[in-house]
Amino acid sequence: MDLNHAFVKALQEEGCHIIGFADLRELPEECRNKLPVGIIMATTYAPEKLWDKLSEAQRKIINDDWASDSPLDCYNKKAKAFLKEHGYKRNTTYPTMQLTYKMLATIAGIGWIGRNTLLVSNAQGPAVRFTAVLTNAPFACGTPITASQCPPNCRLCMDACPGKAIKAEPLWARGIHRDEFFDVDACKKNRSGCGGACVACCPFTAKGLC
Secondary structure (H helix, E strand, C coil), X not given: CCHHHHHHHHHHCCCCCEEEEEECCCCCHHHCCCCCEEXXXXXXXXXXXXXXXXXXXXXXXXXXCCCCCHHHHHHHHHHHHHHHHCCCCEEECCCCCCCCHHHHXXXXXXXXXXXXXXXXXXXXXXXXXXEXXXXXXXXXXXXXXXXXXXXXXXXXXXXXXXXXXXXXXXXXXXXCCHHHCECHHHHHHCHHHCCCHHHHHCHHHHHHHC
């Protein structure tokens, strides 16, 4: 059994089914703790609760019941235990300006940055939360996604955003700064009236829950 398959099998036994491997060697060493590979793991929001809110997208869809990080903690611990058992380094990484979970996920090929600045995964749209571990294990890595795959004519998240923080153009691509397509200040001012409307209405979320 190769290393990737053995790792994925171990994580799937813990209930993790969104796993990616990112080749970080293109990034400065200080951004990745001198480790060449990032493992990104995700958990999804409860499908039935997302469906319940699709017709009420302006209401809060992320409540305390969903906010528990226990699945992510479990995945992270399992990943580090696997790496330790096989004699590899493991470093937990936290979101920073230099290396975020979203960046790791795009490099691993899990998804792209949507109009709402959230990671839109191939599996569940933006209805995902992440954890990550950096390592020197020689995993085979995914193919990076460097440009948005959101349909250019889709405006659902723009229409759902109460603060009108989402701009029509440009779509995300590596090298385009977030401020070019998203108004952070407008988002912060209206966050209490949103809570995730753009997650619920995203067609990639609906596709993943079918």
